[in-house]
Amino acid sequence: MLRTALAAALLVCAGYAGASWLTHDFQVWTAEGARRLEVALQPVPVPEVSIEGPGLPAQPLVPWLSGAGRVTVVDFVYTRCETVCLSLGGVFQQMQRRLQQEPMVPGAAVRLLSISFDGSYDTPERLAAYARQLGADPALWQFARVPDASEAAALLRRLQVVVVPDGRGDYEHNAALLVLDAQGRLVRVFDISEQELALNYARHLAKSGRT
Template sequence: MLRTALLSALLAVCGWAAAAWLTHDFQVWTDEGARRLEVALRPVPVPATAVQDSRARSVTLGELLGPQGGGGSGATIVDFFYTHCETVCLSLGSTFQQLQAALQSGPPAGVRLLSISFDGARDDPSALQRYASGLAADERLWRFVRVPDAREQQALLQRLGVVVIPDGRGDYEHNAALLVFDASGRMRRVFDMAEQQLALDYARHLGRSAAP
């Protein structure tokens, strides 16, 4: 009986230790939660990725995220979408419209918005332009780009933890979040769509920190 009790206690301790390791000392219980904690602890540098915007201009993603991307920005809030999406992307578009309105009505914050299509084959510059126009996007604050090269696109999605699964009918299942980058092109935080105010406050904090 004593031997059984000791074995049970040992298994319980091992189970507790495994759970603590898998959940970062019980701070998270999901893959998405673990991703967010990892990003907060170790910011993720964006890979060298060539993108094309709605005016067919080519630039690297690092340049867009940096101060030279426009307006001396210190932070950028990023989402991933595709123009044919009729589900979660509509919510993301609405969220970004609200973020844009907040930036337009408030003081300069050193913050910009960037929407990246993961359907680079279909979302050419004209499609991006139509989509941006439909959302009344102000190009000074909110830009739309695609990644023309499929391999670079996949590498970017993988690096940033963006999950995109083709459904076989021309659409995709994908996770959705607000990714906040600093002016060095590092992903610093990941927020839920419902946490748009937190994302904006944090981006403004980064923007102020980067101001000369």
Template structure:
């Protein structure tokens, strides 16, 4: 066979140049694919997360906590807050709600959010019965971690001001019990009410957990 028909050997230098050119060609392509994947993940998250609208700003308030010291709402600014209104003698809705909150507390702890990014607040509107000692017993009953869960009380006038700001109706009954709107509230780190949830059996735990995480992100 003549020289014209022979396959010329590729020099090592030529091969390295070829490989280098291939790398230069594929690197931007690979980088583009990775970038698109990242954008796709965050874009999907943005598209699938429902926007949580601001309902109204909540005014700052000061009440007493179960330790007997004062608590100001703005102390927890920057944190997502789940706010429950209750009274410890409530026979049904309040304890069922607090029980569910204790479950949410445990889930938030597993994710490292409880206390640091999400705080629970339970406010009693029964100042005659719900003394600091009674609130401490109630908290212990539900294994509430009070480093991130505040149990508050105040005189009737102070608590009424807070319930009205949240849009909650509370009426004392002749037998000493209370009729009240069965709602609890999600407040963001800027002090804006973002959700009004049902209580007890009407709590959608999965949605509440998702929305607390979303606002804490």
């Protein structure tokens, strides 16, 4: 009886220790939650990749992000998507409206950037048409692709954006709002339902000049 009780106690302790390690001392319970916590604790530098898009001639991404007080909220989409990307587009439309209603603060700017991970299909011309459909204001919300496939894959890996081809021309992918600072670092990850939190954080970061 005592032996059974001791064995049960050891199993409970082992399970507790394992759960604590897997969940960062019970602060998160999912891989996505762990990703968000890790980014908040240690910002992730964006790799050296080049982007291009409507109104964006080919150029390195990190310098485009740079500038005192500049903060960029990024999502990853593809124009043929009829599910998650439409939801992300709706979220960015709402964020754009909020930004349009705010007075400009000298030296502080929050921008929106949608990056296509389907670069072979999403040419700048297709991205321009997609932007028009969503009513994107290029002064606030721009669209781009990473034309080099190896660079695109490196960017997705670094930012832990999961993209899985379904074999029929579409993709399964996670959806999140990524906040990047002027140093080209991913500093926060927000759920698609947390648009207000994401925008408030981006505004605070821009105004505080901590970028």
